[in-house]
Amino acid sequence: MTALESSYLNLAYPPRLDLGPQLTHDQLRSSMQSTMARHKGGPVWLFAYGSLIWRPECSAVERKRGRVHGYHRGLYLWSHEHRGTPELPGLVFGLDRGGSCSGFAYRLPEEQLDASLYALWQREMPYPSYRPHWLNCRLEDGSQVQALGFVLERHLPSYAGNLPDDVLNQVFESACGRYGTTRDYVEQTVQALRSHAMPDRNLEARLKRCKGADAH
DSSP, X not given: OOHHXXXXXXXXXXXXXXXXXXXXXXXXXXHHHHHHHTOOSSOOEEEEOSHHHXXXXXXXXXXXXXXXXXXXXXXXXXXXXXXXXXSSOEEEEEEEEEEEEEEEEEEOOSTTHHHHHHHHHHHHOSSTTEEEEEEEEEETTSOEEEEEEEEEXXXXXXXXXSOOHHHHHHHHHHOEETTEEHHHHHHHHHHHHHHTTOOOHHHHHHHHHHHHHHTO
């Protein structure tokens, strides 16, 4: 099945998805090690653009506002665990090609770095839906660092793409996973971005439209 054919099926909710088995401990370690092998040295930074802003996975030595170019934040990834179930999938954010994205860059402590990264991989990569990638991130002081980010893989069945409002509203009404509902996840992210003076206007507009649909 092509990505285009999959996208048509995803317009009906709940979608028929086979995300395959979750990654094993060894697969998570292998992904993490291959990603770190591409790191160019120096401090390890993590780019937070969604729930990592308001629910960090690990401590940070330093936190600075940052922006990456070439990727934007989108509610484009089906979730069978964190914000939904296989029967009623939820949605979570990912970085997709095009535009730019504001967020925070966390400099991770060198002490227990391996344990911190593994906890991050367990959280972000239960399924191989993301591609861990080193992003060029410009910090608020104008300096640039390479920061770890999780980029969407469009060819995988977990990629939902930019769904229409009526489907998104169905997800908001139905999807709930280990960490709560998709709606709460989006609302908390919107609030966190606004509280840090980096509002996502497109995301706020979509949330407002879908809330408006509830009233009808």
